[in-house]
Amino acid sequence: MPTTPALDAVLAQVDQGLDASLERLFHLLRIRSISTDPAYAEDCRKAADWIAGELNALGFAASARPTPGHPVVVAHGPEQPGPHVLFYAHYDVQPVDPLELWHTDPFDPQIREKDGRKIIVARGASDDKGQMLTFIEACRAWKQATGALPIRISMMLEGEEESGGKNLPPFMRDNAAELKADIALVCDTDMWDRTTPSITTMLRGLVADEIEITAADKDLHSGMFGNAARNPNQVLAEIIASLRAPDGSVTLPGFYEDVAEIPAEVKAQWDGLGFDEAKFLGQVGLSQPAGESKRSVLEMLWARPTCEINGMIGGYTGDGFKTVIPSKARAKISFRLVSGMDPQKIRAAFRAHVEAMLPPDCTVKFTPHGGSPAITVPADGEFLARALQGLSDEWGKPAVITGSGGSIPVAGDFKSILGLDTLLIGFAHVDDQIHSPNEKYDLESFHRGIRSWVRVLAALAA
Template sequence: MPVPNQTLDAVLAQVDASLDQSLERLFSLLRIKSISTDPAFASDCQRAADWLTENLQSLGFVATARPTPGHPVVVAHQHDAAGPHVLFYGHYDVQPVDPLNLWHADPFEPQIKQGPDGKIIVGRGTSDDKGQLMTFVEACRAWKAATGALPVRISMMLEGEEESGGKNLPPFMRANADELKADIALVCDTDMWDRKTPSITTMLRGLVGEEIEITCANKDLHSGMFGNAARNPIQVLANIIADLRRPDGSVTLEGFYDDVAEVPDAVKAGWRDLGFDDVAFLEGAGLALPAGEQNRSVLEQIWARPTCEINGITGGYTGDGFKTVIPARASAKISFRLVSGMDPDKIRTAFRKHVRDRLPEDCTVEFSEHGGAPAITVPSDGIFLQKALAALTDEWPNPAAITGSGGSIPVAGEFKKILDMDTLLIGFAHVDDAIHSPNEKYDLASFHGGIRSWVRILAGFAD
């Protein structure tokens, strides 16, 4: 049934009055060093899961930290209300903080500072994803404090391996599908369009992550004694990588574009109406020239076209000074962002064939898989989408926009594949939040406005 205006106003007033306490709880979570990719921080990941479990239990949720072969998944339910059932997803794990010397303060001692556009919360995980996750939790807290109940049936699934491939989440979802199934999934891990314009992401690229290690000689060799005669694995790797793109910026893998559809003209027109500035976007990263496929806008390249990127290369001597060595091994980490229709397994197979086809006979290669997920597209006429757009428009100065994203949130594809659920990607981050980088931050207005936004969205869903 519809939520009366006076009830909604009371919940929003509760959000405003308790903002300092909400920040204290967020800071407690941010101080936990839940770096999922480093085994040295496994106990911290467990501690973050336990912290969230206890926090949700204090709100009346039936919450548990469920074990997996990796880090726990926190599952929580509160189904006292009538109406639709939503499943909220977030992740409590964070990226490593390296290089530590570039941080202006301890990354796990969050601070509020003055930024160019207002106050900001600085620390690892502030934007990706603890700050975003807690906007939803605090919205639930405000509903309970102001009214004693939640407006809809709510489940939560908070994982601890999103930043390290998330390989244990899909089997967990399959094993618990009946429990997790809901009417709609909600993910808070994306950006606003700008500081006055909220957005819902309806296009999200998929991901394939691969690591390769090429071995030539059986040990490192003196470059004077073996130079020319011995195969250099860094050179082999460089040749393979160089062949991944053509001069026009397109990717060379066999069949790479077979399942890629062109963006409809009407959609492109809507993107042009957003007023996106290609030049300013690149200038913000210290660049001037688009480097991808020619004759395509920057928005089209990052939202609707697949890509191949080299994320890291290792080989030989990289310490101080100089060492004349031909290394025995060289490795690289390479990722592919996929668009709707592309099969992650097909792209992984094509990449491995690309490497093997260029590998000299006396060299070997080992492949390591680092996650894979399909892209998603959310139907534009869904009732949950329309309700969420209206709620966001009521909260922020400008009407909510429908956008795409160049990033990948693998769980969104898994929601569709495993649970047959659509996902609303609603986030309050900004492109300058420096996620994965030193001095990560989250605008205080994003945290406060995010809590208020979820309050309104849940009220809209109750109608």
């Protein structure tokens, strides 16, 4: 898309104001907004108030709204022609443990060199303060260069994403009318590679269940009761083994009946990404894909549902040996879902499968651990096409559409509560070490992320 004098002026403002943008980012990074630790509640409030103050100074009507947990910052820009977007990010961060592995104070941001690149090192640099400020600084550049935002912009910035985010869905339901918009924008994802921007349009959903199988009313001596007594470990192992067929598919009845094949054009684009399956598995010491046969690894990760055993507990697991038949055995099992699958339907199918395999003298207890549907943005959507064009213009090569094997619950909440599709646009890299010591964000990601949002907003306004 050709630039205009206004767009050129805004991009020049981004470049000229980069040092000031970094100063603001460093100020925010110094605030210890660790949401999961009550000791940092005041820091979370401080971060929310600072963000609200910055947005008010840019002409937004912004405030830090109370919740039973940490505040949600809500901001509304002036009425403008064109679409109305709702931008989401989070200002809270993960704890910094183990502190001894950090090279410097995690809340004293530093610019360092890594492999010839400049990087910003601090907790929250990538996840998600740096990403969040790419959008806010893009809005600032529009205001400074032209005196106005190009479209109507609202923001909802959360303070509990890293601690479960349980207060955000009720907040969204209580304020649904105020949060109404045409499309949601989220900056909390990666680029495809260091030079290729991407928009994530597919997120898998999640169902997690814990099962506890009980046989005898106490642990038993295996010499006195072996053979005669039912062993919950064996029962659990048989149930778990039954969940996958030899070809890697999941065996639950009806598991795939709501699963659609990805469009041919999307599959063709994925095939053209140059994804190295051997390298992907080799980096973690593996060599063979273990999912459905005749599916590519990207299909397995992005477009196919799965069943995984996340934990198994039963009997004596300490040092040495204890000849015991346990009374109980537990497992934590999760299913990643794709678009069209109903989390409750899958949970019910799993529980029915377990109960059908339960032998005499055994009982089962189920404990749910959350469930959310998958999200898919239509590949032919107008907003998606415009955003892809804006990103392509900035990076000088076509932006790509990607999926994600993970789940971002807020995208599901946007759809189920507000009826909004979500464009997930981020500038992080896989080596940013989020949640780990020495978290970083490339300086280029921050700088060109701001420029990218400037162009995306211009494209949405076109």
